[in-house]
Amino acid sequence: MSVISTTDLSMVFGHNRALDDLDVDVHAGVTGLVGANGAGKTTFMSIVLGLRYPTTGRVEVLGLDAQADGTEVRALVGYGPERNLLPEDMPASDFVKHLAEVRGMPRSEARGRASDALWLVGLGEERFRALGTMSTGQRQRVKLAQAIASDPSLVLLDEPTDGLDPVQRDEMLVLIRQISDEYGIDVLLSSHLLEEVERICDHVVALDAGRLIAQGRLADLVGDEEGVMVDLVEIPDRPDAIRGVVARLRGDGLEVHHEDGSTRIAVVGPDADLVADRVRDALAESGARVGRIERRRRNLEDLFAPGPA
């Protein structure tokens, strides 16, 4: 069953089509919502939370209609905003407790859960410190704690590693993975950093300028070695060497990406070893000099590129 499901979802702001006819299914586990800044990630999240009404289309969250049942949806969803603004003079424990109460926890329960959530994100000893005295990394953890303190079924995290150094980012990604694996809370993580999504997500939804360009299991979208990338060096007495290599490989039935005038060719085939053998043979026959050759692994960046250039 989908945690989030959209049908023909579009959102138009004036002349700007922020979301364009999206049919998205977000499954259980950790899902990465990826795309450049302005791709529509935050707009998508605000519609999922029932805070914006889409221009057209329908959104179901946890089996509820996000528009008609927005209040019920938000009671079951935790949210960590992108903005790093928090009440400066409020202790972390009071902040998390207050938001747990607003999300429906009884006061006595909220206090205990706020404390637990802050311990879980590694801020147990710091929980009585004012938010204004905390570092960026600690504030990101507090935002995560408030998102999980009310025991939501789903957590939406908008750029949760924004502003973190590499060590803090690693720790935050481990925490997010832990939320799903150990606490059974599904996570929709918005990020423009593809590498971190590849590290922790089970599924990916990729947006580009409001359009859906890919979705599915991460393992199905990245990781396979699919070919070879070759940088050739043009030799003056062999002016057609590169063209010869390209023609030979295409003759072998392989998919070859090459732009006229470029010294780089990318070769894709059903089996990476087979592609490598064919490239080796073509290079030997042409006599072209090789500058660099490497196996090519598909990654999320390929989803946003027109082809393996």
Added chain:
Amino acid sequence: MADNGAQILDRGYRRYEGSRSGTVGAVRSVAWHTTRSILGLGRKARHKIFPVIVVVIAFIPAIVFLGLTVLIGDLLEDELQPEYWELFGFSNVAIVLFATLVAPEAIVRDRRDGMLSLYLSTPLTRSTYVAAKVIATLGTMSIITIGPPILALLGYTFQSQGPGGVLEWFEVLAKLVVSGLLIVAVLTAVSLGASSLTDRRAFASVAVIMIMIGSLTVTAVLINVAGGSQSLGALSPFSAFEVAPRMFGDRSEDAEEVETWLVVAATFGWIAAGSSVLWWKYRRLGAV
């Protein structure tokens, strides 16, 4: 060492199967949190200064008259004992100070420190969020507006100088509460409406002062210098204070010529104007 059965347990993450309080609980929680924030409770000492000053100023007239009644009540002539509704006038400086300096805290802070987007990701909607803020501001302002007259009523009653019978006593109480609530509603609407236009508390306070004092100055000039009708006083939110004497079948000196229907219309007009600005602004605010 004695075994007292104590253990240290790693509670870890616990699922919650109990009931959730939904929108009502969310409104209650935000209203209470806002009330504490307005009064500076749970915050540093500097945040308590204004609220404490305002509360002291609000209650001093009632306490002084009460003290005089207790100490030398027998010697005072009846004319020196103020009407109940006059106590609203004595504490109006405190009420206006509260509306200008303290009440903007109710909504300005949330937009400045990111709480608004977090609140709107909970069961709250824009409407219920604003309702929680209005409840908190109304409730807090009611303490300093209705509190002093009720304190005076209780004091006079214990000194056997209150209303004649039980029914009359409750009638006075009801009139004080209703007129107090109408005054508070006007000032809450004006204060929150003006505060909704800015993210800076100082600017919000200036905006409220401009409306309150600015309109009072203009109407005073129109009436006293240009010889205009006292009815022009309805152009100021201060006209709401005239509700109290009208409730007791009386008229204040400054508004003797003003018809009661105009006082009522001005009161509800100011409530509608402030509420409309507040509603319009929050409908337009982005959520996440």
